Amino acid sequence: MIELGHSVFMYYFYHQGEHPVHQSYIKYNVPFVNExxxxxxxxxxxxxxxxxxxxxxxxxxxxxxxxxxxxxxxxxxxxxxxxxxxxxxxxxxxxxxxxxxxxxxxxxxxxxxxxxxxxxxxxxxxxxxxxxxxxxxxxISDYMSDSFYERIDSSTLKEDILLYNPKKNGEYLDSIMSKSQHLNWKPLVNMSPDEVAIWMNKSKLYVDFGYHPGQERMPREAILMKCCVVTGSKGSAAYQDDVPVPTGFKFDDSKDSAEKVIRRLEQTLANFDEDTKLFKDYRIRIIAEKANFNKAVKLVFGGSENN
Incomplete structure (x- = not known):
């Protein structure tokens, strides 16, 4: 909005004073006010x-x-x-x-x-x-941070690893994992962003059966790092416009058995080079998010004559 010529400020309701900006956000150089x-x-x-x-x-x-x-x-x-x-x-x-x-x-x-x-x-x-x-x-949606793209390493060899976030998943994934102990499951827990990126770069699958309150970040990160992604259908994941994974990669825990999901996981691990091509359109869409974000902001708020 600042780039569009608007006078914009952040107001921190809970952290006011001379230095209210979190360390992670100082780089954006957004001015703030205390009133x-x-x-x-x-x-x-x-x-x-x-x-x-x-x-x-x-x-x-x-x-x-x-x-x-x-x-x-x-x-x-x-x-x-x-x-x-x-x-x-x-x-x-x-x-x-x-x-x-x-x-x-x-x-x-x-x-x-x-x-x-x-x-x-x-x-x-x-x-x-x-x-x-x-x-x-x-x-107005969001987009992946520019700093994220610096963590993508296309030269890393993919391994038969399935990533998941234990904080998001529940009984459905627990059931799937208990019946697929022959697969190499790796929890993404207590990791820095750099560590998560290392695992995404070398893994073939990211599995997310958690509730999607909005457009989730980690599935998109996984797709950009050339993982195939399997999701549930709760929250925004129920909307193909929000989570446009290919047909056969989205499951309903009230209808689809653990065995059905496991078959998909096994097939994708065995045919990864072909299955990853199915995510090409989704990958292109994610890359275009920043440009679409800027267009959406300008459409809603307009810009000055010079922007």
Missing amino acids: IENQKGNFLILPETFLEPIFDKNYSAIKKIVWWLSVTNYEIVLNNAKEAVKHKKFYSLKSRLFPNKYKTLPTITKLKLKGVLNLAHSHFSLDFLTRNEMDIIGK
């Missing part, structure tokens, strides 16, 4: 998991935009907020008699009443916003 200018001509862009400012009188004039990075995380935060207040004595009665007192629960109805504008991040979130008749101003 939000509550004016009608300004916009406040918020993630879907932090919507309290929408109901704060200190930000009554500024126009709010919610960037829906994860529908799932929004629902988790909202449900937690509901659980926190519903145990209060006579909450149900009080919330009806004194609705203003309980207006900070960011339900879809209340967000619409506040005139909030909405940005989708994935087709999953776009579908969610459309079904709820929200005021949608566009869709």
Whole structure:
């Protein structure tokens, strides 16, 4: 947005002062402020998991935009907020008699009443916003960091290794692994980005049956490092526009047996050189994400005459 000629600043709600920027983000040189200018001509862009400012009188004039990075995380935060207040004595009665007192629960109805504008991040979130008749101003996804591409090593020989993230996967993958102990499974845990890259460069498969709250980063990293990717169909993974893996590489844990998945894994390990070609279009699409991101930002927010 700065490159498009806009006056843009970060505001850190929890880390203010002279040095609020995390070490990992200093390289972006984005200016920050310790106070939000509550004016009608300004916009406040918020993630879907932090919507309290929408109901704060200190930000009554500024126009709010919610960037829906994860529908799932929004629902988790909202449900937690509901659980926190519903145990209060006579909450149900009080919330009806004194609705203003309980207006900070960011339900879809209340967000619409506040005139909030909405940005989708994935087709999953776009579908969610459309079904709820929200005021949608566009869709802006993300892209792989330039520094990531420096970790790609196409000269590394591929081995019969299957990567997975134990923090994301559950009983379905546990069942598959217990029945395929002849395969070489490698958990990506307690690793630096460089270490993850080393394993992705030399592995043939990345398996992800976790819930996809949005467009997940690691499956895309794996594809760029010439891994074949097998996923489930939860969250955004249910949308082929979000996770466009080839036919036969996406499974439904409520319908597909562990044996069916194992057959796919074995076939891909044996025919890797051919199967990896099936991911070419997805790989090209990932490479184009940065250009598409820039176009989407300009489409939503416009640019100055010189940009």
